[in-house]
Amino acid sequence: MAETLLDKVWQAHTVRTLPSGQTQLFIGLHLIHEVTSPQAFQMLREAGLKVRFPGRTFATIDHIVPTASQARPFADAMAEEMAVHLARNCNEFDIPFFDLDSERQGIVHVIGPELGITQPGMTVACGDSHTSTHGALGALAFGIGTSQVRDVLATQCLAMTKPKLRQIRVEGKPARGVYAKDVILTIIRRLGVNGGVGYAYEYAGSAIEVMSMEERLTICNMSIEGGARVGYVNPDETTFEYLKDRPFAPTGEAFNRAVAWWKSMATDPGAAFDDVVRLDAASIEPMLTWGINPGQSIGVTEPIPDSSNAPDADRIAWSEALAFMSLEPGRTIAGTPIDVAFIGSCTNGRLSDLRAAAEVVRGRKIAKGLRALVVPGSQAVARTAEAEGLHELFLTAGFEWRKAGCSLCLGMNEDKLTGRELCAASSNRNFKGRMGSPIGRTLLMSPAMVAAAAIRGQIVDVREMLP
Amino acid sequence: MRPDDIRRRISGRAIPLSGNDIDTDRIIPARFLKSITFEGLEAHVFEDDRRQMPDHPFNQPRHQGATILLVGQNFGCGSSREHAPEALRRWGIRGIVGESFAEIFFGNCTAIGLPCLALNSGDLARLNKFVAQHPDHEIVLDLEDRVVRFDTRNVPALLSDGARNQLLIGTWNATGVLLEAENEIDRVARSLPYVTGY
Numbered sequence: 001m002a003e004t005l006l007d008k009v010w011q012a013h014t015v016r017t018l019p020s021g022q023t024q025l026f027i028g029l030h031l032i033h034e035v036t037s038p039q040a041f042q043m044l045r046e047a048g049l050k051v052r053f054p055g056r057t058f059a060t061i062d063h064i065v066p067t068a069s070q071a072r073p074f075a076d077a078m079a080e081e082m083a084v085h086l087a088r089n090c091n092e093f094d095i096p097f098f099d100l101d102s103e104r105q106g107i108v109h110v111i112g113p114e115l116g117i118t119q120p121g122m123t124v125a126c127g128d129s130h131t132s133t134h135g136a137l138g139a140l141a142f143g144i145g146t147s148q149v150r151d152v153l154a155t156q157c158l159a160m161t162k163p164k165l166r167q168i169r170v171e172g173k174p175a176r177g178v179y180a181k182d183v184i185l186t187i188i189r190r191l192g193v194n195g196g197v198g199y200a201y202e203y204a205g206s207a208i209e210v211m212s213m214e215e216r217l218t219i220c221n222m223s224i225e226g227g228a229r230v231g232y233v234n235p236d237e238t239t240f241e242y243l244k245d246r247p248f249a250p251t252g253e254a255f256n257r258a259v260a261w262w263k264s265m266a267t268d269p270g271a272a273f274d275d276v277v278r279l280d281a282a283s284i285e286p287m288l289t290w291g292i293n294p295g296q297s298i299g300v301t302e303p304i305p306d307s308s309n310a311p312d313a314d315r316i317a318w319s320e321a322l323a324f325m326s327l328e329p330g331r332t333i334a335g336t337p338i339d340v341a342f343i344g345s346c347t348n349g350r351l352s353d354l355r356a357a358a359e360v361v362r363g364r365k366i367a368k369g370l371r372a373l374v375v376p377g378s379q380a381v382a383r384t385a386e387a388e389g390l391h392e393l394f395l396t397a398g399f400e401w402r403k404a405g406c407s408l409c410l411g412m413n414e415d416k417l418t419g420r421e422l423c424a425a426s427s428n429r430n431f432k433g434r435m436g437s438p439i440g441r442t443l444l445m446s447p448a449m450v451a452a453a454a455i456r457g458q459i460v461d462v463r464e465m466l467p
Numbered sequence: 468m469r470p471d472d473i474r475r476r477i478s479g480r481a482i483p484l485s486g487n488d489i490d491t492d493r494i495i496p497a498r499f500l501k502s503i504t505f506e507g508l509e510a511h512v513f514e515d516d517r518r519q520m521p522d523h524p525f526n527q528p529r530h531q532g533a534t535i536l537l538v539g540q541n542f543g544c545g546s547s548r549e550h551a552p553e554a555l556r557r558w559g560i561r562g563i564v565g566e567s568f569a570e571i572f573f574g575n576c577t578a579i580g581l582p583c584l585a586l587n588s589g590d591l592a593r594l595n596k597f598v599a600q601h602p603d604h605e606i607v608l609d610l611e612d613r614v615v616r617f618d619t620r621n622v623p624a625l626l627s628d629g630a631r632n633q634l635l636i637g638t639w640n641a642t643g644v645l646l647e648a649e650n651e652i653d654r655v656a657r658s659l660p661y662v663t664g665y
């Protein structure tokens with residue numbers, strides 16, 4: 001019988017059925033960072049347990065790191081304590097740790113794929129909701145909480161319920177100036193921020209097939225913003241080509257054997273899904289959010305919505321969101337002035353994102369009075385970008401060129417909004433308070449759109465500015 | 468598992484929180500995650516919302532001591548921070564009733580023994596109305612029968628079999644149960660080409 005990747009990977013990792021009826025699932029790759037792991041290690045110690053497979057967990061530091069000066073100790077004593085704890089825990093339990101002084105450090109969802117640690121057919125878990133990112137390589141990747149981090153450390157397993165599967169088929173060719181970010185924002189707008197609860201998303205169709213690995217990572221990253229804990233793309237030649245020669249990928253004959261196994265884990269032709277949704281890539285325009293969740297988005301040429309036109313169930317939420325954002329319904333969103341521009345995060349902080357932004361920035365300067373940050377997703381991204389001279393291009397234009405980390409994506413480090421600042425951001429969440437100011441505002445969009453907004457000082461259709 | 472890990476019936480006064488898609492950044496803003504323990508999180512539950520809305524339910528004296536949280540759709544969406552359910556639990560919440568829950572949040576709640584029960588929108592509206600009129604009446608979450616009792620009503624609640632069974636038998640802290648399968652874990656590890664080295 002034709003099976004899906006979800007079926008095959010689930011089956012291959014099933015240890016047994018638990019008394020609760022859930023599946024005991026083996027987790028092939030566990031990634032940890034400084035925010036959600038310290039309590040798990042503490043629980044482990046209190047229970048007198050060891051890490052079951054220390055070589056199957058990798059650690060990095062990303063959320064709390066300053067991106068300007070990384071001199072130790074950090075200026076923020078609490079951040080320093082978290083960094084010290086992670087290093088100590090990894091040392092005590094024998095877990096490989098990419099600390100700041102390792103050239104492999106970066107945002108957890110950037111480095112897993114980049115180092116070739118994430119591979120097709122794996123089960124992946126990390127105490128972080130954007131773990132769905134790793135599905136781009138054809139893995140089943142689950143965001144988990146701290147108690148589950150403890151479970152994986154102690155047993156390399158999770159108690160899980162198998163999700164249903166929805167295939168999202170994106171067909172056709174997106175227009176110039178339309179990026180993976182616009183595709184995923186369109187999907188979330190269409191299916192809603194809770195449309196994926198209980199589902200895994202399989203992204204397929206001609207538009208996904210021609211996407212690069214980095215574009216697929218952007219798509220899978222935001223699955224969770226649509227409520228789907230897991231999102232994946234079937235492994236194909238793009239995947240194998242991407243993995244070849246990565247530090248943790250198999251080499252020589254082993255690579256060929258790996259490819260054969262990876263291929264065998266992909267969804268079979270004719271497999272059935274619980275649901276199928278179709279989307280026409282050509283109909284998508286550059287997107288951005290106007291509200292306080294990633295589903296509240298519009299095309300850049302559309303007017304800011306009026307809550308009186310909202311579906312009944314959304315009316316109150318829309319008017320609250322508009323009030324919080326201080327956006328005027330009926331006006332086009334293009335022309336909205338911004339205070340801050342942020343290019344980075346696990347959604348759009350990779351080399352191709354920086355290149356796309358650079359294409360817009362080249363030969364131009366950012367608007368006066370604006371604060372604009374480029375924050376590479378990893379040290380490797382930073383190195384390659386610098387080798388291409390991208391940092392100089394950004395610096396000349398008036399951007400700040402920072403060190404790898406989560407930065408402004410969430411208010412846990414020195415990069416924060418102040419007061420009512422409005423930020424054009426390439427990250428993934430526009431929740432109230434997300435960027436560190438309880439009343440700060442975030443508009444999510446593609447890195448190229450952020451770059452365009454930084455140049456003009458206001459929201460603008462990036463298609464007007466492409467060379 | 469210990470006898471006090473068993474969650475069969477939870478009763479108490481309710482605290483109603485309106486709105487859908489309330490994310491974990493609102494339940495506990497990220498700046499309070501800067502800690503290596505969960506201690507003291509209860510002081511910051513809904514901190515920013517509470518400052519911006521003085522009549523926020525968590526600020527109201529009449530709701531202090533409530534143990535059942537009433538919410539709308541997709542409660543707990545966003546980040547996987549277990550700090551969110553921990554902050555609620557440490558504030559005193561022992562059970563949550565809503566129309567629907569975000570998946571990671573639901574799992575995190577279950578993993579700390581905090582049941583989340585879903586009601587259909589009509590029953591939830593009736594429950595909210597009852598609580599508004601009788602804030603000091605107790606309501607009961609019956610996990611065994613999967614019903615919520617209030618007034619003279621018994622309304623059916625949704626709770627997945629897996630979570631219900633974990634709560635009823637007290638295995639929501641899954642480590643012990645998972646460890647029982649030592650040999651099977653090794654068998655699966657040995658069967659995976661990427662573990663053995665392709």
Ligand code: SF4
Binds near residue numbers: 062109128409410
């Ligand atoms: S970049 Fe943002 S979303 Fe990604 S891991 Fe860091 S904080 Fe989370």
